[in-house]
Amino acid sequence: MANVREIQNPAFSAVLTRSLRNLGIQQVIKFDRVLLNDGNCYETHTGMFTAPVAGRYLFIYNFGLHGSTETWLQLVKNGARQNQAGVEGKVSDQNLQGGNAAIIYLNQGDDVWIETAILSDVTVEEYSTTFSGALLY
Template sequence: MTMALSMPLLVLILFIYLPHGYLFQQNAQGTDVDDKFGSLAEKFESLHQHVLNLEDRVKEQERKIQDHEQKIAELENELNDYKKYFDQASQEEKQDKPKISGSKRTFLSKMFGQKRVFSKTLKTKPELMTLNGHVSNPNINSRIRRNVEGEFAFSAYLTHIIDHMAPGHVIKCDKTLLNDGNAYNPITGVFTVPVDGVYLLTFHIDSYTETHVTLVVDGGNTADSVSEPHVYRNGFEIMSGNTALIRLRERQSVWLEEYSNADGTVTSGEAYRFTTFSGVFMYA
């Protein structure tokens, strides 16, 4: 009787407790799977963000590469311009100096030697003497002295717009109206002083934005100009400029450059030549 009651009771206990334990185990396994899935989702999201960051870095590197390629192309074009400029100068020099032989070379060397002696006399003596020994007119003497030194003058303008100029950007007026003595280089925008003396230098700029330009001599500031349109006149350009009468030494370099403002603009073109740079040798 006791054995008969114990078996049904055991079955009942197993029936009651076993399913609950099994279900608890299943729930525990399900929770573990959810945790693992959540962890994997977080890792996937982290990896996805990392991939996006890498893509941004790749794009940035590609942009830098394009900028470098563009700069290389500009430098190559500038180098080609230099080559053309020097080739042309070499050809002109060959044409200007024909070959002279024999007695003509001897005669010309003597003649030019006499002229060099005469030019030294003009520079060193207060009263300028003519070749026959008479004192000449002082007004004529000043003109003779300038002719002995040489005639140097240039005037150039910018043929295009330059924007987003940073401080130190050289403004290269790339087209010349006059370049007597070839002392101004339209490729570099630099005037190289040919002889010691007093020079008159002037420049003008046109701009739609706040732009600061300085006349530089061997890296030093000489004269400044500020073009600053009024805040209520947006879209209107403003012109400015300056003039300097200064004594310069041979082989000094003179140019225009942006200073102070980090986003300067100069406006000019073939039709409207607003931005210009000019200079002339006055006297020794």
């Protein structure tokens, strides 16, 4: 019975455990430490969540930046941007945090991920960069 419940109520939370620097545009962020993965729908090797059932899902992502660069990330569903978030440091010793959230409808088999957007000199910091999602209904 536990396996059926996990698939009916998929939820995940993942963290980036190493800083990523000089990322290109539309590069998928692969969150490598999984805190929760009910239903095993988040894959660390691809950075993608695959919906096991159709429904409305909540996704939240946050990211950290240290320094004076500008960083933009976006939430993507099957290759289409859903929203984005950005931060811009003004001095070299700043710690900044950005992020966004969305409730979106997914069909079974749809993929959702976080990727870089807009700029080619993207930096994201470890442990303050997270991605989470859960089926609401």
